[in-house]
Amino acid sequence: MDVLSIVVFLPVAVAAALLASPRIGDRVARWTWIVASAVDLLLVVVLWIGYQPGESGFAYEVDRRWIPSVDSGYHVGVDGLSLPLVALTAVLFLACAVYSARETRRVRSYAALFLFLETVCLGLFVSLDLILFFVFFDLSIVGMYFVIAGWGHRDAARAALKFFLYTFLGSLALLLGFIGLYLAASPHTFDIVELVRQDPLAGKGAMAALVLAALGVGLAIKTPTIPFHTWLPPAHTEAPAAGSAILAGVLLKMGTYGFVRIAMPALPDAWRRYAMVFVVVGVVSVVYGALVALAQRDFKRMIAYTSVNHMGYVILAVGAAGLITSSETQARDLAVTGAVTQMVSHGLITGALFLLAGALYDRGGSYEMAAYSGLAAQAPRFAGLTGLAAFASLGLPGFSGFIAEFQIFTGSLGGAPVSTAVAFLGILITAALFLRAVQQLLMGQFRSPNGPFPDLTAPEAASITPLIVLAVVVGLFPRFLLDVIEPASRVVTSVLGG
Amino acid sequence: MDENPLALLPEILLAVAAVIGLLLGSYLPKHRQWLVRLLAAAACAAGLVVTVVAWSGEDMAVFGETYMVDVATNATRVVVLVAVLLVLGLAGDPVRGTMRESEFVVLLLLAALGSVLLAGSNDLMLLASGYLLASIPLYALAGFAKDAPGTEAALKFYLMGALLGVTMLAGLVVLFGVGGATQYTALSDGLASASRVAVAVGAIAVLAGLLFKAGAAPAHFWVPDVTEGAKPVVAAFITTVPKIGAVVAIYRFVAVPLAAARVDWALMIAIIAAVTMTLGNLAAFFQDNVRRLLAYSTISQVGYLLVGVAAAGRSDLALPSVLLYLGGYAVTNLGAFAVVCALPHAATLADYRGLVRRHRWLAVSLVVLLLGLVGTPPTAVFAGKLTVFTAAFDAGLGWLVVLAAVNTVASVFYYLRWIGPAVRGEEASAAPEVSRWAVRTAYATAAVSVLLGVLAGSLLGVLGG
Numbered sequence: 013m014d015v016l017s018i019v020v021f022l023p024v025a026v027a028a029a030l031l032a033s034p035r036i037g038d039r040v041a042r043w044t045w046i047v048a049s050a051v052d053l054l055l056v057v058v059l060w061i062g063y064q065p066g067e068s069g070f071a072y073e074v075d076r077r078w079i080p081s082v083d084s085g086y087h088v089g090v091d092g093l094s095l096p097l098v099a100l101t102a103v104l105f106l107a108c109a110v111y112s113a114r115e116t117r118r119v120r121s122y123a124a125l126f127l128f129l130e131t132v133c134l135g136l137f138v139s140l141d142l143i144l145f146f147v148f149f150d151l152s153i154v155g156m157y158f159v160i161a162g163w164g165h166r167d168a169a170r171a172a173l174k175f176f177l178y179t180f181l182g183s184l185a186l187l188l189g190f191i192g193l194y195l196a197a198s199p200h201t202f203d204i205v206e207l208v209r210q211d212p213l214a215g216k217g218a219m220a221a222l223v224l225a226a227l228g229v230g231l232a233i234k235t236p237t238i239p240f241h242t243w244l245p246p247a248h249t250e251a252p253a254a255g256s257a258i259l260a261g262v263l264l265k266m267g268t269y270g271f272v273r274i275a276m277p278a279l280p281d282a283w284r285r286y287a288m289v290f291v292v293v294g295v296v297s298v299v300y301g302a303l304v305a306l307a308q309r310d311f312k313r314m315i316a317y318t319s320v321n322h323m324g325y326v327i328l329a330v331g332a333a334g335l336i337t338s339s340e341t342q343a344r345d346l347a348v349t350g351a352v353t354q355m356v357s358h359g360l361i362t363g364a365l366f367l368l369a370g371a372l373y374d375r376g377g378s379y380e381m382a383a384y385s386g387l388a389a390q391a392p393r394f395a396g397l398t399g400l401a402a403f404a405s406l407g408l409p410g411f412s413g414f415i416a417e418f419q420i421f422t423g424s425l426g427g428a429p430v431s432t433a434v435a436f437l438g439i440l441i442t443a444a445l446f447l448r449a450v451q452q453l454l455m456g457q458f459r460s461p462n463g464p465f466p467d468l469t470a471p472e473a474a475s476i477t478p479l480i481v482l483a484v485v486v487g488l489f490p491r492f493l494l495d496v497i498e499p500a501s502r503v504v505t506s507v508l509g510g
Numbered sequence: 511m512d513e514n515p516l517a518l519l520p521e522i523l524l525a526v527a528a529v530i531g532l533l534l535g536s537y538l539p540k541h542r543q544w545l546v547r548l549l550a551a552a553a554c555a556a557g558l559v560v561t562v563v564a565w566s567g568e569d570m571a572v573f574g575e576t577y578m579v580d581v582a583t584n585a586t587r588v589v590v591l592v593a594v595l596l597v598l599g600l601a602g603d604p605v606r607g608t609m610r611e612s613e614f615v616v617l618l619l620l621a622a623l624g625s626v627l628l629a630g631s632n633d634l635m636l637l638a639s640g641y642l643l644a645s646i647p648l649y650a651l652a653g654f655a656k657d658a659p660g661t662e663a664a665l666k667f668y669l670m671g672a673l674l675g676v677t678m679l680a681g682l683v684v685l686f687g688v689g690g691a692t693q694y695t696a697l698s699d700g701l702a703s704a705s706r707v708a709v710a711v712g713a714i715a716v717l718a719g720l721l722f723k724a725g726a727a728p729a730h731f732w733v734p735d736v737t738e739g740a741k742p743v744v745a746a747f748i749t750t751v752p753k754i755g756a757v758v759a760i761y762r763f764v765a766v767p768l769a770a771a772r773v774d775w776a777l778m779i780a781i782i783a784a785v786t787m788t789l790g791n792l793a794a795f796f797q798d799n800v801r802r803l804l805a806y807s808t809i810s811q812v813g814y815l816l817v818g819v820a821a822a823g824r825s826d827l828a829l830p831s832v833l834l835y836l837g838g839y840a841v842t843n844l845g846a847f848a849v850v851c852a853l854p855h856a857a858t859l860a861d862y863r864g865l866v867r868r869h870r871w872l873a874v875s876l877v878v879l880l881l882g883l884v885g886t887p888p889t890a891v892f893a894g895k896l897t898v899f900t901a902a903f904d905a906g907l908g909w910l911v912v913l914a915a916v917n918t919v920a921s922v923f924y925y926l927r928w929i930g931p932a933v934r935g936e937e938a939s940a941a942p943e944v945s946r947w948a949v950r951t952a953y954a955t956a957a958v959s960v961l962l963g964v965l966a967g968s969l970l971g972v973l974g975g
Contacts, residue, residue: 034870079893079967081830082545082900121866143896147887161930173923180922184915187896191903191911332653 016072016088019055020097020134023048023105023280027127030120032378040121042112045123049130056102065091068205069215069503070140070462082194083203084143092500093272093352095138096493098263099358101137103482104261108254111367111475125162126214126254129155133262137269142190142202145274149186151232152263153179155316159255160247167437171250178243179233185300186230186270192223194276208277208507227275229289235267237297238326241320248316249379252369260319261363268326271347276330277507284508287334288428294331296432297324301393302441312369312379315362315451316484318405321438322358322413325420326351328435332424333505343503348501349494350419356410357404357486364401364479369392371451371472376461381449384465385465386458391467395454397476402446406440412486415494439450517572517579518556519564521586521626527553528619535612546612547605550619551598554591561587575693576633578762580973584832586629586758588839593751594622596844596955600743600851602947613656617647625755628723631768633694634682634716637759641678641719644752645671650742652748663739667732674722674729681715684708685767689740694766702770709771709942714778720798723756725749726812727786734793737805740852745801746847749808750840757815761832764823779820780910787813789916794924798858800850803924804843807883810921811839815913818898821905828901830973835894837969838962842891845879845955852948861956865932872949873932875956879924882959885918889959893966 026048030041047450065071070089078086090098108126116124132155153176161172193204196212196219213220235241248256271290276283301320329351336344371394373379388395403440404411419437424432458465467478488494517523531546538545561584569580577583597618605611615975624644631637649671653664686692688708689700722729737745760779768775790810797803813905818832852872865875882889895918899911962969 031874068687079970081967082827082859084967130874143887147892150887150892154881157926158933162933169934173926175918176926181919184919187899188903191896191900192898195904220796326841405925429855455875 014074015055015059016074016090016138016412017051019059020088020131020138021304022052023134024053024131024134025456026345027124027131030124030127036120038116041120041123045112045127046106046408048127049109052130052217053102053106056099056255060099061088063090065097065499068386069500076155077141081202082154082202084279085141086144087205088138088144089140089141090138091503093269093504094135095381095496096352096356096405097137097269100133100265100356101133101262102132103479104359104363107363107367107475107479108403110471111257111370112223112254113471114469116165122163125155125158126258129159129258133258133266133435135422136266140204142204142207142274142417145204145270146183146187146190149185149266150180151224152294153183156255156259156480159258161250162247163255164250164251165390167246168250172247174178174244175247178240182230182231182233182240184230185226185233188421189223189226189230189382192226194220196223204274204278209504211278211280213279213361220279221286224275224279224282224286227270229277230403231267231268231270231275232293234270235264235323236318236320237293237324237326238300240328241297241301244320245313245316249310249313253367253373256365256366256369260316260366262361264319264323265359268323268355271327271330272351272504276334277504280508284334287331290327290331291335291428291431294324294328295435297321297327298332298435299327299440302438302445306441306445310379311372311381311453312366314445315365318442318445319362321442322354322362322405323485325435326430329354329424331421332427332432334425334508336476340426341502343423344505344508345423345498345501346419347427348504350416350423351499352422352497352501353412353486353490357416357483360479360483361404361411361413364397364476364483365405365473368398368401368478368481371468380463382451383461384453384459386454386456387453387460390465393468393473397468397473397480399450399454400480402450404480406443406446406489407484410487412490415464417488428435434510468487513573517570518577519560520591521623522883523557523560524619524626525551525624529614531612531616531619535616535761538612540609540889541566542607542972543611545617547598547601549647550615551595552720553619554595556599557591558588564732566686575695576636577630578632580947581830582829582833583626583630585837585930585973586674587626588753589749589754589837590622590625593747594618594753595838596841596848597743597747597751599951600746600848602888603945604741604851604854606972610654614651617651621647621651621747622751625751628720628755629762632694632757632762634685634697637716637763638679638682639758641675641723643756643766643916644723648748648752651744652736654744655741660741663736667736670729670732671722672721676716678906679720681718684712685716686870688712689767689958694762697767698770701767702772702903704771706772710773711770713768713771713773713775713786713860714759717760720756720760720763722758723752724812725753726782726786726816726965727789727809730786730809733806733809734802737808738801739798742801742847742851745805746844746851749847750807750843752838753808753812754804754836757812757836757904758830760816761822761829769823773781774935776820776822776905777826779816779906783813783816783820784910784913786812786816787914789792791917791920791924794849794921796922798859798860800862800928802858802929804850808843809922810917811843811883813917814895814898814914815839817902817907817910820910823902824905825901827897827904828957831897831901833973834966834969835891835898838959841887841955841962842879842959845875845952845959846883848948848952849876849879852945852952853943855946859928859931863931864929866934869949870943872952874946875952876932878956879952880929881960884922884925888961888963890966891959893963895921897970903922907959921941
């Protein structure tokens with residue numbers, strides 16, 4: 013078995029072993045979970061160190077026959093677009109494993125479910141076949157449904173149902189788009205690399221537009237962008253902290269990753285023609301997400317809406333890349349690189365913020381910001397990490413968010429000047445809302461609904477701190493990341509032509 | 511070679527086993543009646559072996575070209591025989607040692623034989639006798655428990671079956687009249703030049719009977735009543751096995767005699783498919799009784815299957831995709847019913863609350879099977895749905911595929927209404943009694959439904975995709 017498949021399927025194997033051994037206690041289950049995630053992260057680090065893309069642009073590529081009659085195979089591999097996301101997935105899942113040391117409700121099933129989700133997320137990012145991609149895309153919905161429904165708060169069943177129905181609709185739209193691509197290709201194939209090479213819908217105006225619309229809707233629901241974002245706030249509000257961190261940190265990236273991996277390179281002509289639609293959707297998501305976040309009184313809901321805002325930047329960048337002419341390749345590469353960097357950065361920072369929100373809820377029993385005040389005096393570690401995460405999220409230089417958004421804006425300005433200028437507003441509003449939240453929660457006279465507010469426990473701190481540290485490392489020394497992403501984004505933009 | 515009985519060995523095995531079983535049942539004491547079940551299982555296993563061995567042989571039209579032995583017939587044989595084996599497994603606890611154990615088994619075997627005959631028929635006359643053979647044992651099975659709901663179900667089932675059976679015979683007469691033959695190939699030539707109206711009327715009347723067997727709209731009204739009224743194990747059989755034969759029969763009917771006729775049968779099947787899946791889904795939405803919910807779910811599944819049938823002749827993938835879906839559907843649907851059989855006292859969705867606490871693996875199986883019915887990858891129904899959608903898209907039925915996708919999303923709602931309470935960690939409602947045989951069948955079907963999905967590639971290859 014090849015190393016990439018081991019990385020992908022190790023967690024689910026451990027999950028099956030956990031489920032099959034009913035006698036083990038909560039403690040053993042917890043440690044098994046942590047060790048499995050840590051080993052997987054270690055393997056990903058090894059992958060990164062040995063990353064040497066071959067002629068096809070992919071490293072660790074494996075292509076096995078699976079359903080030959082429709083030319084769909086077990087085709088996996090990593091390149092500069094997927095490797096950072098694979099690493100992000102492994103990091104976040106380990107953080108969630110450590111964070112969940114306090115979880116007491118049905119620990120074995122919880123651990124198994126998260127390990128299953130880890131396999132699904134890793135599998136999606138390494139898939140180079142549409143059917144394989146779809147399998148993991150759908151299973152991510154199933155896994156997250158059970159996390160929310162099984163371990164969520166009061167209204168979890170409803171939110172989980174909405175989440176499932178909404179994102180499942182998206183996945184079927186995606187499937188229709190995939191079938192459209194498959195039938196247009198000749199010979200018919202579901203292989204992403206082959207589809208990109210063929211460019212099957214070149215010059216087929218209406219059909220290309222329909223397929224792009226199906227893919228666009230499917231991915232936009234997952235991302236989510238305006239107007240498909242309404243499933244996100246309830247899902248986040250009701251999900252357990254670790255579930256929210258994975259949902260925002262990893263699952264949302266499946267949508268944006270789909271844009272750069274499939275929609276853009278497989279439909280370059282249609283993408284360029286309708287790029288303006290994506291730019292507008294991106295900008296509206298940026299501004300609307302920020303404004304609605306500003307209006308929230310609930311800390312977790314607020315973070316959920318900033319996700320809409322941050323994902324909006326990604327959509328803006330990939331849209332703008334379609335508008336920029338090929339003579340300005342540098343700007344284009346910058347926009348796509350910025351988009352991928354933003355995915356990584358958002359995953360780290362929002363993951364940390366959601367885990368902090370979980371810590372807040374565990375202590376005060378409420379997400380209502382007005383119920384808290386002056387937490388800095390009682391809980392310095394909590395306050396410090398919350399402050400850092402908030403500043404990172406609003407895009408302060410020195411954090412990963414700045415690197416990402418700077419590249420996005422610089423890259424997009426040439427292609428979509430007005431939209432980019434409007435999107436700047438988003439940064440301003442986000443800054444305002446995070447400063448307000450920090451002020452409300454941390455400053456002033458101490459107040460908390462349940463009396464005393466103990467500081468972060470060791471597992472909580474140990475899970476959140478590395479995420480912030482990584483955000484700072486990417487912010488200060490971005491080259492190790494950008495050196496991986498840039499060649500891959502050049503490949504994508506060269507396919508875009510024009 | 512035309513009248514080689516060996517070509518029909520699986521069918522002969524079923525018939526012989528039914529006859530011997532009936533005789534054996536008359537002489538065996540009550541506590542030895544399980545021998546009849548063993549005989550039936552042996553006949554099914556032998557039939558499977560024979561079918562698999564003969565699989566790679568050439569397509570044959572035997573006995574005056576009235577019966578086709580090809581991939582479709584072979585696939586139906588395999589699926590039906592496996593389904594009978596699963597139902598025999600399910601029947602372990604509720605039927606063992608009862609008064610009429612051998613009669614039950616014999617009726618199963620005869621109905622299964624009827625279903626296979628429907629699928630293989632290459633002649634309208636044989637199709638009609640297949641219809642009768644696949645129907646009459648089931649009327650008896652529906653009322654087998656001799657209780658009020660079962661009797662009512664059997665009566666409804668019988669009246670509707672009799673009506674549509676007669677309609678089918680009338681259609682047969684019309685088609686014979688205008689086409690000059692009942693054998694499909696000859697009929698195809700005759701219908702090519704026949705009056706459009708007559709062909710349309712005859713075809714619709716013949717389809718009426720087949721749609722009744724498949725449980726498709728507008729002949730679906732018996733499905734929920736029978737599923738709720740009959741014993742769960744009987745319901746599992748009735749909603750699975752006859753459908754397999756009927757769907758393949760519809761496929762053969764539209765692909766051969768109607769292929770050259772001047773009627774737009776593809777549109778007709780597409781509309782039936784659209785109505786069937788939509789009606790089934792809408793009706794399933796707020797069902798609180800799990801058997802009624804499953805009944806409507808089986809109706810919507812037939813709708814998806816007919817999407818593939820509508821693509822017949824216009825996509826190479828049409829037949830393999832329908833056969834793949836049939837196999838996946840049979841296993842998954844029987845599995846869902848196995849869970850129902852495993853908990854004989856849980857009738858409503860609320861009774862499944864907290865199932866995961868009491869029977870962890872049964873709950874996991876239920877989740878896998880219901881998500882399988884939704885078409886979540888990587889289960890067998892997903893592979894079937896994917897290929898059926900692709901075939902229909904290829905045949906220019908894009909609107910139908912979009913409708914099927916929307917319906918799939920809608921179906922998630924009612925399956926989740928069942929999954930939700932079962933997996934949430936609340937206290938279980940009542941301590942349900944569990945039937946061991948059914949539990950094992952549920953585990954097996956859940957595993958197989960995933961396995962078939964993963965192996966879909968090789969299956970499609972075998973099915974000629």
